[in-house]
Amino acid sequence: MVKINGEHVNAAGQSVSQYLASTACNPIRIVIELNGEILPREKYDTTVLADGDQLEIISFMGGG
Amino acid sequence: MSLNLSNNIPSEEEMLCVLRQRHGEARQEKISAATVAVCGLGGLGSNIAVSLARAGIGKLILIDFDRVDVSNLHRQQYKASQVGISKTEALAENLQEIAPYLTLETHNIRVTELNALSLIQPADIICEAFDNAAAKAMLTNMVLTKMPEKYLVAASGMAGFGSANEIRTRRVSERFYLCGDGVSDVEDGIGLVSSRVMLCAAHQAHTVLRILTGEVE
Numbered sequence: 001m002v003k004i005n006g007e008h009v010n011a012a013g014q015s016v017s018q019y020l021a022s023t024a025c026n027p028i029r030i031v032i033e034l035n036g037e038i039l040p041r042e043k044y045d046t047t048v049l050a051d052g053d054q055l056e057i058i059s060f061m062g063g064g
Numbered sequence: 065m066s067l068n069l070s071n072n073i074p075s076e077e078e079m080l081c082v083l084r085q086r087h088g089e090a091r092q093e094k095i096s097a098a099t100v101a102v103c104g105l106g107g108l109g110s111n112i113a114v115s116l117a118r119a120g121i122g123k124l125i126l127i128d129f130d131r132v133d134v135s136n137l138h139r140q141q142y143k144a145s146q147v148g149i150s151k152t153e154a155l156a157e158n159l160q161e162i163a164p165y166l167t168l169e170t171h172n173i174r175v176t177e178l179n180a181l182s183l184i185q186p187a188d189i190i191c192e193a194f195d196n197a198a199a200k201a202m203l204t205n206m207v208l209t210k211m212p213e214k215y216l217v218a219a220s221g222m223a224g225f226g227s228a229n230e231i232r233t234r235r236v237s238e239r240f241y242l243c244g245d246g247v248s249d250v251e252d253g254i255g256l257v258s259s260r261v262m263l264c265a266a267h268q269a270h271t272v273l274r275i276l277t278g279e280v281e
Contacts, residue, residue, distance in 0.1 A: 026197075028198045028201060028202075029197040029198055029200075029201050030201055031201055031204045031205055031208070033236070033237065036237065038205070038208040038209050038237070038240075040205070040209045041205055056236075058204075058220070058236065058242065059197075059220075060197040060198075060200040060201045060204070060218075060220045061197060061220045061221040061222075061223070061244070061246070061247065061248060061249040061250075061251075062195060062196060062197040062223075062249050062250040062251045063107075063195055063221070063222055063223040063248070063249065063250035063254075063256050063261070064104060064106050064107055064108040064109070064193055064194055064195035064200075064219060064222070064256075064261070
């Protein structure tokens with residue numbers, strides 16, 4: 001299980017890009033922390049989620 | 065920037081003295097020595113800049129590509145007489161009237177992945193103050209991955225008439241602070257309301273001052 005924004009999700013084995021595609025997240029509007037470190041965008045395709053990983057996805061809202 | 069000072073404005077020493085009395089001498093020294101980049105000079109950025117200028121910040125780097133529009137006047141720190149001129153020029157004028165001894169650097173340019181690093185390199189703290197969600201995410205990703213020594217104070221979610229108390233500051237990681245309610249989005253058709261945008265800008269400006277003076281969340 002992967003902990004994503006505080007919830008346990010059965011996403012181990014998927015790349016970050018594959019997981020994002022299964023959600024409503026728009027990859028160009030987000031910042032991702034994986035196990036406390038910012039994950040650069042160019043690594044979304046190649047980073048595979050593993051059991052015990054903690055993922056935090058911050059989606060930016062428009063307006064300012 | 066050249067100063068256009070009338071005869072009866074207070075001296076630099078007088079203004080600094082008042083700030084030292086209110087903030088404390090040691091804290092004011094840190095604020096006065098700091099350089100802050102404000103990326104986007106809309107409802108967030110123009111209000112952040114005014115707050116920091118009043119607090120006696122040493123230098124502001126102001127970046128925006130846009131011109132003042134009538135639709136900006138309800139929430140941004142511009143005057144009706146400034147419609148049509150660049151936001152960098154208009155805000156610099158207004159800040160010089162408020163804080164004549166503040167050092168300003170202006171860039172009338174759109175921030176992109178190519179120019180962001182060189183534009184904000186001189187700053188100690190970067191304020192993300194764009195309105196576009198993709199631009200917010202671009203700058204945040206860039207600063208956090210390419211400039212790990214910088215502090216970033218970003219904003220997400222401040223549209224609408226929701227409670228003022230939903231606007232908050234969260235320390236996401238050691239050098240990354242995020243202000244806002246995190247959920248309200250102008251793309252859902254919610255309008256921007258001056259007081260709530262100003263609240264979010266005040267959270268950002270206050271976070272900058274707290275970082276500079278060693279207060280932590």
